[in-house]
Amino acid sequence: MKTFCGRANPTSGALDWVEESEEYDYHQEIARSCYADMLHDHDRNVKYYQGIRAAVARVKARGEKVIVLDIGTGTGLLSMMAVTAGADFCYAVEVFKPMAEAAQCIVEKNGFSEKIKIINRHSTDVTVGPDGDMQMKANVLITELFDTELIGEGALPSYEHAHQNLVQEGCEAVPHRATVYAQLVESELLWSWAQLQPVEVEGARLAPLPDVSRCAGAHSVCDIQLSQVSPLSFTPLSPLCTMFSVDFSKPVSSAFRSHSSQFVAQSGGRAQVVLSWWDLDMDPSGSIVCTMAPSWTYPQPKMAPWRDHWMQSVYFLSVERQVTEGEELSLTVCHDDYSLWYSLRSHSQQDPQTDALPSRPCCTCQAHLVWTRPRFGELNDRRRTENYVSALRSVLREDSVCLGVSDGSLLPVFAHMLGAKKVYSLESSRMSKQVIEQMLEANSMKGGVELLEIRPEQLTTNDLGAEQISVLMGEPYFSTSLLPWHSLFFWYCRTALAGLLRPDATILPCSASLHMMAVEFQDLWRIRAPCGTCEGFDVTPMDEMVQRSLDFHESREAEPHPLWEYPCRALTQSAEVMTFDFTQCLPQRPISCQGSLPFIRMGRCHGVALWMEYHLTDDITVSAGLIGPISEQGECEWSRHRKQGVYFLRSPWESSGDGRAAVSYSFTFEPTSGDIKMDFSIESQ
Incomplete structure (x- = not known):
């Protein structure tokens, strides 16, 4: 049976009906995931294997059979490590059915099927008992449930349920603990991803929305390859702070928690951004450590392991504040079951009785819902703005009627500031339209740009006051674009608007x-490299069918990547x-x-x-x-x-x-x- 799914074409803007059959190759979804990157992560694999061998040895030293629970087994790699280390039996849980099927093939191919049982369920649905998924509770808990933010993949609820239902009291856990670190910094580069800066146009100042500067911003973490952010682009205001640790061998709570670290500001500046990462201690003594620290924290940066499935996090304070060298400050991290967020206070002003902890950040200005963080950076790029202003200045006349076609663009505002007779702007969404309206009102330009929430092919001369367009402009930028050439949607818009253009109309860009x-x-090659073997552990993790699908080149497609990070x-x-x-x-x-x-x-x-x-x-x-x-x-x-x-x-x-x-x-x-x-x-x- 075949079904069809309607999808918006990012280049043409048309609604394409894509055929999807029951035989859809989910292995391509696996290929696009981080499994190849993880299997090529030598440091991760070695540290996990060392931790697993040590945990199995500790249980055997107590004279017990080793029963392992591996939550989120993926390819089954960690389960095979456990059996190789001497575990008597392993229950490997994987909720994603195609991956569970792949793990079953991999386990069988490597000769572990008698000691590893693949369970295709969410771990919170797994049962223990004579008729259950597990015959008995495990005494070794192995997991790889972590993301860049540590807890974003639901690690805490999964651990909480496992300790209550699936593992023995006092079990061994690999990893044994996780520790989260943070550093407060000032950075014009990073801050430009969170707040809109003032723009100078022909001596006039376009001020950002007041609501934006007071907004906590997008709630999602900003995860990047922090190793590619030069230490010269930020000023540390605090030492590296240890924020909190989670002991995975003991009952874990997914309830709201907050943790604070007091420090003395090591330099003065504007407190804007928190850089954060975490370590995994694979054993109780902390002698086997897998760290996510960026390369510039290493004595020899080139020795830092590279990985893309785990990166580092950047958090933006809701409001920047000036701090002075020697000032006593307190950095607080809060977390629910899936997210972290940070706040800063003066240590001398804290009052535990009255100071309420900040709630999870949520955008209240709408701008952070319209503009992504890279888009904020683009709008704040002064050189780029100067290029667009120079280009507009060269084509505008006193009688120019301008139409802007881009999502949430400031070009129409610039055209008005440069003296165009009339300026219109097509906005793809009501939210985008409202953000630009608020900016115009905040700068006393209300009415200077007429915003139209309408598709290009639906625009008529009546919408333009019976005038024809003399300047059609775009950056071009569209929120639906993924690949570079998706911005050619501007060409489709220009074609749809051809009947509304003057014969001598200027198109910008031309x-x-x-x-x-x-x-x-x-390093980026690792995410698409063949996975016939696993670095750091001698098994063949991929059967031929899965390997072919993980060889993503079969699709013969380009994929989007921010190459400044790679x-x-x-x-x-x-x-x-x-x-x-x-x-x-x-x-x-x-x-x-x-x-x-x-x-x-x-x-x-x-x-x-x-x-x-x-x-x-x-x-x-x-x-x-x-x-x-x-x-x-x-x-x-x-x-x-x-x-x-x-x-x-x-x-x-x-x-x-x-x-x-x-x-x-x-x-x-x-x-x-x-x-x-x-x-x-x-x-x-």
Whole structure:
């Protein structure tokens, strides 16, 4: 039986009906997950195996049979470690059915099926007894239920239920404990992701919404590769604080908790951001430690293990405050069963009887619901704003009638400030419209921009006061975009609005171009590397069926990644491979191009990086990819505001850098679907 699901096409804006059959390959969902990254995490695997062997040995030393409960078994790796270490039996719980089926195949292939039972349930539904899923309670509890925020995957409720129902009192736990650390910092870079800064346009100041500066912001954690945030971009105001620990060998509570750490400010500045990460002690003595600390905390940063399934967290204080060196302060972390949040107080002003703990952050200004954190950073990028203002200044006239097509954009506001006769803006959502309305009102510009919550194809001359558009502008930015070329939705809008444009209308940007280059990734390649074996433990974790699906390249698709977080080296020159002329309507026929780029640097080519550049005018270009020249060694600097596209090659290619080999490419843009089909191959001379 086949069913169809309606999905909005991010490029064309159309509603596509996608066929979904009962035979849908969920292994592709596994392929897109972090399983490959975890299996390649040598540090994690070694530390887990060491902790498991030690726990099994402690139980055996007491003369007991070792019965293991592995919650969230995934591929079954930790269960196989336990049996290899001498466990008598292991109950491996996995709620995701396709993954449980894969784990069953993997366990059987490695000869562990007699000692490992895969249970396809949520752990809170598992029963113990003669007719239950488990014959007896376990005396060793093994879990990998953690995310970047430690508890975001429901670790606390799962542990709470396990201790009440599934494990013996005084059980061994691997990991034994987790400890959360935090550091208070001032950082213009990080703070730009949370609050809108004032903007200068032609000597006038566009002030941010007062409600935004008082808002606690988005409730979701900001998880990033903090190793890629240079210590030069922030000033530590506190030492590294130990906030709290959780002992997993004892009953765990998922109830609300708060923990405070008192410290003396080590420097003065604006308290804005809290950096946070955690450690896992795999044994009670704390001699086997798996840490999430960023690389710049290591004496030798290059020795830090890389992982993408666990990163570091950035938390934003609801309001920045000035602190002075030597001031006594208290940093408080609160958590419910799934989230953490932080607050700062002066130690001298605290009164336990009257000071209420802050509730979980929740956006009250709507701006944090309209703009993502990278989008805040983009809006706060002064150089980028100057480019757009310069481009607008060069095309606007006193009689200009402007129409903006982007989501939650400030371009229409800039056009009004630059003296356009009339400015309209199409907004994709009511919430976005309300945020821009509030900004206009806060800056006494109400009525300066007319906001229209309407689709481009529905717009008529009546909506424009019977006038025609002389300047159609966009950044372009759309909240539905995932891949770089999804912003070509602007072209579809421009085509739908063709009948409302003056014959001499200016389109800004006038064109866009797709760029590419072959790259060697420092670490990102691990997330798509084959998983025939597991680093740090001698088993074959993937059967052939699962391995084929984990070889994500079978789909032949690019995927979005913020490359500023994932360093890479350019092995070829960068090249403009396709151009999209916005001054013309969308073509009826596909656009195709082919070519090749010779390898000019030695290295291992893992794939191709792809990005868009927007040509606002003939001489002003804004890049959503590379933002500086490539160094002699091939190092690249990437925009932090947008994700770039990455196309992983089926197998890495060793480049000698002598130009005798090249990456050949073929691109086809399909106007009817909005897709860009691409193919790459390596050719040697």
